[in-house]
Amino acid sequence: MPQVTTTSLQMLSIDDLHTSSRVLPAGCRIEHVRDITPEFSKFLYRSVGSGWNWADRLPLTRREWADVVGRPGSETWVLTVDGAPGGYVELAGSPDGVVEIVYFGLFPEQLGRGLGGPLLGEGTARAWDLHTRWAGFTQVHRVWVHTCSLDGPAALANYLARGFTVSAVEEADQEVLDASTGWWPEA
Numbered sequence: 001m002p003q004v005t006t007t008s009l010q011m012l013s014i015d016d017l018h019t020s021s022r023v024l025p026a027g028c029r030i031e032h033v034r035d036i037t038p039e040f041s042k043f044l045y046r047s048v049g050s051g052w053n054w055a056d057r058l059p060l061t062r063r064e065w066a067d068v069v070g071r072p073g074s075e076t077w078v079l080t081v082d083g084a085p086g087g088y089v090e091l092a093g094s095p096d097g098v099v100e101i102v103y104f105g106l107f108p109e110q111l112g113r114g115l116g117g118p119l120l121g122e123g124t125a126r127a128w129d130l131h132t133r134w135a136g137f138t139q140v141h142r143v144w145v146h147t148c149s150l151d152g153p154a155a156l157a158n159y160l161a162r163g164f165t166v167s168a169v170e171e172a173d174q175e176v177l178d179a180s181t182g183w184w185p186e187a
Helices: 038-052 062-070 116-128 155-161
Strands: 003-011 028-032 074-081 084-093 098-106 142-148 165-173
Touching (some): 038 074, 038 084, 062 074, 074 116, 098 116, 116 142, 116 155, 142 155
Parallel strands (some): 098 142
Antiparallel strands (some): 003 142, 003 165, 074 084
């Protein structure tokens, strides 16, 4: 089993958020998908994560997936490029004012186009005001995320550039699953 380094990062004040100096090009938008279906959520997850071996949710049943994305405080924000999905941010807020950026990433064809900074900046801003959209949630005081050595090579730098600080680093042997299995046949 390969050794995987997992880095946890956090932001403790919205004042620490550095939005990207890049603006989204014409034809790009970031929108909140209210009442996301398990099918659309899984499509986003697999489209972004299959190249990075995201596999933790693949064993979930449709009902389990629906429960995760349908719980209070769960939000999905989707980047569209000329009307087609190009990336997303999934947030998991809790009533006590903590929000996790559970998933963040771009579709393979959108990598290297300068879209990651604006998407992460917008997703982080929406994490900070998540309590305004959910009754009974207290004001957000912490936004956190983790990344690992299996993620895209720009992931950690992007989090740091947005103002996140490292809160923990762990190394462990980890079984790496092939998340692309059953997605697209090899050419």
